[in-house]
Amino acid sequence: MGYWLELLDWILRDPGKLIRYLVLFVCSVIVIVQLSECFTKLNSPPISTHSYFSLNDTVEMPAVTICREPPYKEDVLNSMSGGICPHPKYITCWNNFPFNDLELDDFFMNSTFDLEETILGEQYGLDGLTKNLEIKTSLHFYMGRCYTLNPKIELKRTTRTSGYSLMLTHHIIPGSSMEMMLEKNPGWHVYIHDHRHEFTELNVKGAARSEYIFAEIDEEIEIKLQSQQFRNIESKETPCSATLSYSDMKCAELCVFDDLATKTNCTGPWMTGILQQPCDNSKSMRALIKDYGIYYESDDDIECDCKRPCNARIYSTFIQSRKQLNSDGGRTSEL
Structure with missing residues (x-):
């Protein structure tokens, strides 16, 4: 009881001092909590969304990548491989392939289609x-040689006649016996994507930002485009690249190639x-194609250590x- 009596006596003697101590204690707690929140935000910035509309005077056009279907010349593949070879994904193409006499580069280039065999003239x-x-050319295993049309200007108007216009050409005549023998319908695979991102x-990851259309032979298609631009905020957990020429799709593709x-x-x-020697025998080539096919046919995103772009256009x-x-047969027009 003596302690409590002395404490009560001290409080009654100078109650203002107690109030000052209490105020100081409460202020100290508040300051500590606020400082803790500030340091937490510096280490892990909060996620915030800021939406606004920006009306541009010009329109940034996408790139258009065109791949033929079928992608390979079967008669050329048969003669160069020495057997039945509708597509290099089949084992029969490599059983008798003359690795010592024929370069792989020549095999793929000669058996795929030139620009003039894909896009009609000028x-x-x-x-x-x-x-x-x-126009840029790219070679792919399953889709053969593809051609990407990259815009060199931004449009100042959006009308039916100011956008893309192209006429495609094909060697297969609709309804012919050659068409009946194909695994897939002949035509063209058309991909529309940001011109900064190379087609793969x-x-x-990032491939979902590409729009896909299949154009059949003797078909005229008119397409309307809508463009959306997104800007990501970089953080420690989700870094991004602000480099204009950076492509997360190309980065992931190189990651796969390096693993293969x-x-x-x-x-x-x-x-x-990829700095590596080309395959020089049937066994290694078949192994490469088999492993590549696993990546190609997978429905899951390929996990690679690639940054996302800070600026993305869809x-x-x-x-x-x-x-x-x-x-007169074998052509299609796209506007």
Whole structure:
């Protein structure tokens, strides 16, 4: 009882001092809590969303990648491989392949289709002019040689005649016996994507940002595009790359190529950017194709240590019309 009596006596003697101590204690606790929250935000910045509309005076057009179907010339594959070879994914293509006499690069280039065998003459353009487009070639194992049309200008108007226009050509005549023998319908695979991201046939992260359309022979298609741009905020947990030329799709593709080259100790002509000797025998080539097929047919995203782009542009397509094209056979028009 003596302690409590002394404490009560001290409080009654100077109650103002007690109030000052209590206020100081409460303020100290508040300051400590606020400082703790500030340091936590510095270490792990909070996620916030800021939405706004930016009306541009120009329109940034996408890239358009075109791949033929079928992707390979079967008669050339048969003669060069020395057997039945509708597509190099089959084992029969490599049983008698003359690795010592024929370069793999020549095998794939000679058996795929040139630009003139995919796009008809000079009948392509952006805003009505071919000079507004740059065409790049890429080789892929399953899809053969593809051609990407990259825009060199931004459009100042959006009309039916100011967008992309191109005429494609094909060697197969609709309804012919050759068409009946094919595994898939002949035509063209058309991919619409950000021109900063190189096309890949693999199911990598970022590939979902590409729009896909299949164009059949003797078909005229009119497409309307919608563009959306997203800017990501970089953090320690989710870093991103602000480099304009950076492509997370290309990064993931190189990651896959590097893994395949490490496993088989050789590469194929479509595996560009990998420093490794090309496969020089049937066993290693079949092993490479088998492992590559596992990646290609997988529905899961390929996990690689690739940053996401800080700025991403997504294009959505709306087919305005799809009708029969009146031509002399083997062509299709896309607007």
